[in-house]
Amino acid sequence: MEEIIDEEIIKILQKNNLFSSLSNKQLNDLIPLIKVIDFDANKLIIYENDNPLDLYIIWKGEVEVLKKAKDGTELRISTLQSGEAIGEMGLIDNSPRSATIRTIAPTKLLVFSIADLKNLTKNTLFYNQLISKLSDVINELQFYINEQPTYLTLISNLAGTLSNRIRQTNQLTVDTLRSDLEHTKARIAMGKFMIDVLLVVVIYMYTFSVLAKLAHSHQSTSIVSIPLIIFFGIIVLFMMKNSSYPLQFYGLTLNNWRRALWEGIWLSIPLILLIVLIKWLVINLVPQFSHLTLINAVILTGNDMHPNHNLPSLIALVLAYLVFTPIQELIARGALQSSLQEFLIGPNRIWWAILMSNILFSVTHLHVSISLAIAVLIPGFFWGWLYYRHKTLIGVSISHLIVGGLAFFVFDIRSIFAF
Known part of the structure; x- marks a missing residue:
């Protein structure tokens, strides 16, 4: 046995x-x-x-x-x-x-x-x-044995070096595994957060599509719109607060706010000039729009060209816009773009994050019109880049307020949308 x-x-x-x-x-x-x-x-x-x-x-x-x-x-x-x-x-x-x-x-x-x-x-x-004490025939072997300690020393040193390297490799492996584990946990948490945000965006789109239908039937929706916008903003803030990331990650920070504010203002000027140029070209090149003025006729004449528009509703619309825009940036840039920048991998992940969040930002305008949803893609790319540059919502929100306010209320850019 x-x-x-x-x-x-x-x-x-x-x-x-x-x-x-x-x-x-x-x-x-x-x-x-x-x-x-x-x-x-x-x-x-x-x-x-x-x-x-x-x-x-x-x-x-x-x-x-x-x-x-x-x-x-x-x-x-x-x-x-x-x-x-x-x-x-x-x-x-x-x-x-x-x-x-x-x-x-x-x-x-x-x-x-x-x-x-x-x-x-x-x-x-x-x-x-x-x-080694044998006859003269073993003399060559004796020489070999005398030289052997040098070789053995080298081998011993090499073995020690390899041993240390193996230990270092083990530690590096542990650090890498730990890093990968933390990264995987972060991506899982971020993936869950993104799903929740997308669900909120879908509900948001359905809600405002219903409000748009009510507005077309000449029913006032201003009293409902503003509380709804605030409600959606609170939900997103609550989700951010309960995520595993600090609020600063979502752009809710005052860090670098002066630079963000200043650049948000002056970098918006080329975008405003582009909007003016587009409307001027449409008025002068497309007969269908030749009757329009470059600046909103209501501002020029003081007369309301739309019987459904009156001063109280206009004030409500402006107030809604002032509330709506920062919350829109909170969702599009703070929640979606920040999450995608963290979730995606690869050298172009930032640009993919800007593209994908901007498409979703565009989709949130479908309740107004398809043409508006397409039109906001260009400024959306600019605001996505601006947000990535500053890492705060301050500059991009100011830029959005300025560009959007001038485009809609001063230059009435919606008047050239054919669909």
Whole structure:
């Protein structure tokens, strides 16, 4: 029975690179040094930072290699199975164990004392010293043996270097795994937040589509619109507050507000001039719109050209716009663009985030008209870039208020929309 067990042990040792080149005689010489130990599942074999006393070969079962992160969390960096070695770095140096080993399943181990294995080396050197005293035929071998310490020193130094590099690689692996884990958790949280925001956007679009229908039927919706806009803004703020990210992440910060405010104003000027140019070209080149004036006729004449528009409704419309615009930026830029910038990967993720959030921003104008939804794409790209530049909603909200206010109330840009 013992012979059968010894044969099984030798086969296991031959599967491992440490012992695969040894002869059968050498392997048999190792048998008396081996202890066989059984472990149940989920039992610790080696603790990280322990002194290296033994070398283990897995006979049966499976173990996991665990490495502590800086916060104390243990992360699995690999698994080992039958025929693989545990704690082999202890043969090279006396550094503390670089990882913890824990069984995954019931495991049987072959255990060597590192001290016993090193004693084998001493016996071999003693044997070589005896051989060196032989006849003149062995003189060349004597020279080789005299030179050997230099080579052995180099090999020993190399082994130490490799040992340190392996330990550093293990730590780097742990840091990478930890970083990947945190990034994955963040992306999952951000994905959930984005789904919630998109749901709010859909409800928002349906709600204001109904209000637009009521407005077309000459029913006043101003008294409902403003509270609804505020309601949606509060919902989004609540979602941001309860996310795993600070409010600053969503652009709700006063950092760099002076620069954001100033650039939000003067960078809007080219956009306003573009709007004026477009309306002027349409008036002069398209006969259908030749009767229009560049500036809103109500402002020029003081007469209301639309019987459904009166001063109270106009004031309500302006107030709604003042409330509506910052909340729109909160959703489009603060919630959607910020989330997409964090969620997407790749070198062009910022531009994809701007594009996707801007398309959703455009869609929120469909309750007014398709042409308006298309028209806001251009300023939307500009505001997306402005938000990314400043990392705050202050500048982009001011720019949106200025550009949108002039476009709708002063230049009446909607008057040139054919659909």
